[in-house]
Each structure stands twice: as structure tokens, then as C-alpha cells.
Amino acid sequence: MDPAANGSMAIEVDRLSHAFRGRAALSQVSFAVAAGSLHGFVGPNGAGKTTTLKVLSTLLAPRAGTARVFGMDVRRDAADVRRRIGYMPDHFSMYRQMSVAEYLDFFAAAYGQSRAQRDKTVGDVLALTDMTGRRGDFIRGLSRGMQQRVSLARVLVHDPDLLLLDEPASGLDPRARIELMDILRELKRMGKTVFISSHILSELGDLCDSCTILDRGQVRFSGEMKDLLRGDRDGLAAYALTLVVADEAVAQAIRAVPGVSAVEADADSAGRYRIAFDRAACDGSAILAAALAAGGKVGDFREDVRHLNDAFMALTQAGVRA
Secondary structure, eight states, X not given: OOTTTTTOEEEEEEEEEEEETTEEEEEXXXXXXXXXXXXXXXXXXXXXXXXXXXXXXXXSOOSEEEEEETTEETTTTHHHHXXXXXXXXXXXXOOTTSBHHHHHHHHHHHTTOOHHHHHHHHHHHHHHTTOGGGTTSBGGGSOHHHHHHHHHHHHTXXXXXXEEEESTTTTOOHHHHHHHHHHHHHHHXXXXXXXXXXXXXXXXXXXXXXXXXXXXXEEEEEEEHHHHHHTOBTTEEEEEXXXXXXXXXXXXXXXXXXXXXEEEEOTTSTTEEEEEEETXXXXXXXXXXXXXXTTOOEEEEEEOOOOHHHHHHHHHHHHHHO
16 A cells, blocks of 8 residues: 555644653644654754654554544554554664564564465565575574664564654664665655664764654754755745955945845855845745856856754754753
């Protein structure tokens, strides 16, 4: 089944709250994840990411609010939710005395698959995670990266529609991390929804099509990655203009364009300006036209796309100040 076929939502969280020993871990958390997307769940340590994942995987009952997976309530419909998800925690235990194939066969049997079904399942998930050549190896002899692949293969044995992955790249070397991300992209191409918690921001920027930023138990941003990276907030946008020769008269002309809210000179780069404007009132072409009409010699003009690290720091610092 392709869960994205009908445009449904894979995850819907509404005013979710939870506390441990009187200390809030989640406070009125709300966000949604479209089926078939690869969604990043970003936040510093202690932000509440693992608590949210445990709620979504039915391992933890929230104190307040609701969480739904493909329309099913995680408390009321827990058994049905578990059939649709595959949860990979940040710290996982493995039966190290088993071979890779034995380990996967054990979990396939736990899902009630027949011997014939299990043989096919094990072969399929090993192929998907590029572990076919290691099926006879004992888990205790595998590297951290190989063990991560086996753990991912384990959550795929019942063909879940939603994967909940808590820091799956933690402790991996760069090559293993890149290979894992390629596997996640393939899972998305297969129509699965991938919800990945991580603090490796640069990788999520290239990997995910949407994300939620959580800080101190509260959502700071939730939406498409492109909107986060370009700094879109309530219809505001930012462009970077570089003049061959710095000219304050050009900056003044741009400030006069209806919808432009700010024109700031870059202190580190002469002739470069950052322009903030309301997309509903004007667009980049109006700004460029004003610059040229004022006699500006334009060297470069483009949307000011921020790195995910910059966006993350701006949002979480704003949360601290608040």
C-alpha cells in the first residue's frame, strides 16, 4: 500500500504535553507530517524529541493532547498503530550471539510470518539495506554502522508505512552516515514516510523535504524545508543583492519599493545588501528594477538561502530569549 496515494497525513500531533516528575518535557506541541514525506525532527539534547517518538510509537501515554498515526489515536488504537510503524530507538539492544539472518528471521516470526514468508522477507530487507553479503555474520562481529543497518532491517520486516528513527546516524563514521541516508531516500521513493530525529543539521537539510524544530518542549518551526532555509516567516522573504560598487542611493531606492521592510548592508562584504520584503506586496523583479533604475551595477541577485544550522540557531536562540 502507498500511504501517500490519497494525500493523507501520516502524523498529526495536537497540543501534546508530557512531564516527568513535574518537569515539562513537551508543552502544547503541535505539528503534522504528510504521508510519503521524509521529515526531519530537529532539536538540541533535552528538547523532547525522544519523548515525542515514544508517544508516537505507543510506548508512552501523553499527559494531555492527542497524537494520531494515519488517523489512528496512539492511545485508543495502539495495536493498529503498531502494525503501521517501525520504531528504531537511539539506543537498541541486539541479540549479539545470533547471525544477521537469524536475528531478522526471529522478528519476522514474531510478526506471525510463515517460514516461506520469512525467507522472502529476510532476503528483501537485507537487499534493501545492502547487507545480503553479511547474512551469515554474527552480530557481535559487526561494526557500529553495520549494526545500524541490521537494526533498520529489523524495523522493516513487517513492511511498515511509517518509520520512526531516533538518531539513526549517531556514532557512525562519515561513509556509513552517507550510505544510511541513501537507504532512507530509497525508502521514501518506495512510498514510506520517514520521520527522522537528529541533531546533524547539515545532513537533514539535504535529506528532508520538511522538518519540525523542537526546543525546550515547544515547536519553533514546522513546515517545508525550503521555507525554513529561505527564512520565510508570515509571507516575508529575503534576497541578497551584490553591487559591483557599493551605492547608498541604490539602497535608498530599494527601500522606497512598496512592500520592502528592510535593506541592510553586509558589514563583511562591500556592496552586498540583504533585503527583506513582503511577498504579497512585491517580488524580486520589482526590487531588481528599482536597483537598475537607480543606476546600480548589479553583480548578483538571488534569494538569500540560509544554512539549516543558521536557521536552527536563530529559532532556538529566539526561544531562549522568549
